[in-house]
Amino acid sequence: MTALRPEVADPDREGGPEAPAPASEGTGLVQLHESIATLLASRGQWRQAYQHLRSAFDLVHAGREEQPKVPEQLRREVDRLRREHAEAREQSLRDSLTDSYNxxxxxxxxxxxxxxxxxxxxxxxxxxxxxxxxxxxxxxxxxxxxxxxxxxxxxxxxxxxxxxxxxxxxxxxxxxxxxxxxxxxxxxxxxxxxxxxxxxxxxxxxxxxxxxxxxxxxxxxxxxxxxxxxxxxxxxxxxxxxxxxxxxxxxxxxxxxxxxxxxxxxxxxxxxxxxxxxxxxxxxx
CATH class of the missing domain: 3.30.70.270 (Reverse transcriptase/Diguanylate cyclase domain)
Incomplete structure (x- = not known):
């Protein structure tokens, strides 16, 4: 998963409650969310993985007046993976001949x-x-x-x-x-x-x-x-x-x-x- 780079704060702007996190701290948090998302995705926990990816995007764009949405392509991909995982799980619990549970x-x-x-x-x-x-x-x-x-x-x-x-x-x-x-x-x-x-x-x-x-x-x-x-x-x-x-x-x-x-x-x-x-x-x- 490609690392997301946070926007660096303007040095002339005073820090405060709305100021973005320092670059090193923001980068660390982004990477942490990405690592957690990767681990959750490997376990098939797609919804939680998506939430951590969203948090990473929010950190990257912290301080902007308008928060960007997660790209629709990524949302569709996560939904597709989650659906395929659910279908695979269901099939693993079914008898192949009668389609009853196994x-x-x-x-x-x-x-x-x-x-x-x-x-x-x-x-x-x-x-x-x-x-x-x-x-x-x-x-x-x-x-x-x-x-x-x-x-x-x-x-x-x-x-x-x-x-x-x-x-x-x-x-x-x-x-x-x-x-x-x-x-x-x-x-x-x-x-x-x-x-x-x-x-x-x-x-x-x-x-x-x-x-x-x-x-x-x-x-x-x-x-x-x-x-x-x-x-x-x-x-x-x-x-x-x-x-x-x-x-x-x-x-x-x-x-x-x-x-x-x-x-x-x-x-x-x-x-x-x-x-x-x-x-x-x-x-x-």
């Missing part, structure tokens, strides 16, 4: 949500979702159509999520829906509605004879106000609970949402009437 974003967001637990009035729901018999889909219809199925499932899962809810790819044909600041009844309704959207979708439009369903394990952590003496449950533990309940949904006939209520494992919606519900592999509660 495991990296999921891990980061869950840690933040657990840290915010005391500031919300609702609980945190985590639903682990697995496509039923997906290997058969790939074996019967091919992997290209299997990829299209994964993309369509994500679209259906995300279709009616609340404002702060999101879907992330957990791995393979497993996905996670995260629902912050919700009550348990709403969490069950949202996940059961997602399951039904997948089941009722016109899959035959992709390939004759194609049918796709999902099984879901729903773990729910109540708000801190309801359990003030209990430490927050770590994200890994909630995912473990959801995985255990997913096992129950699959072993109890698939195409169902399994959750825990009053110490008992239950199935939501139409699956609630099934007999012989399998207990989770590990309780974790």
């Amino acid at each position: 495991r990296r974003y999921l891990d980061e967001r869950l840690v933040a949500l657990v840290a915010e637990r005391g500031a919300t009035t609702g609980g945190l729901a985590i639903a682990l979702i697995d496509l039923d018999w997906f290997k058969q889909v790939n074996d019967t219809f091919g992997h290209l159509l299997g990829d299209r199925v994964l993309q369509r499932v994500v679209e259906l899962l995300q279709a009616e999520l609340p404002e702060h809810g999101f879907c992330a790819r957990y791995g393979g044909e497993e996905f996670v829906i995260v629902l912050p600041d919700v009550d348990v009844t709403s969490a069950i309704q949202i996940t059961e509605a997602a399951r039904m959207r997948v089941e009722r979708h016109a899959w035959a439009s992709l390939a004759p004879g194609l049918r796709v369903t999902v099984s879901i394990g729903l773990a729910y952590e109540p708000p801190a106000a309801e359990t003030p003496s209990r430490p927050p449950v770590a994200p890994e533990q909630q995912l473990l609970r959801a995985d255990s309940l997913l096992y129950t949904a699959k072993q109890s006939g698939r195409n169902a949402v399994a959750y825990r209520e009053g110490g008992r494992v239950r199935l939501a919606g139409a699956a609630s009437g099934r007999r012989g519900i399998t207990e989770p592999r590990v309780s974790g509660y």
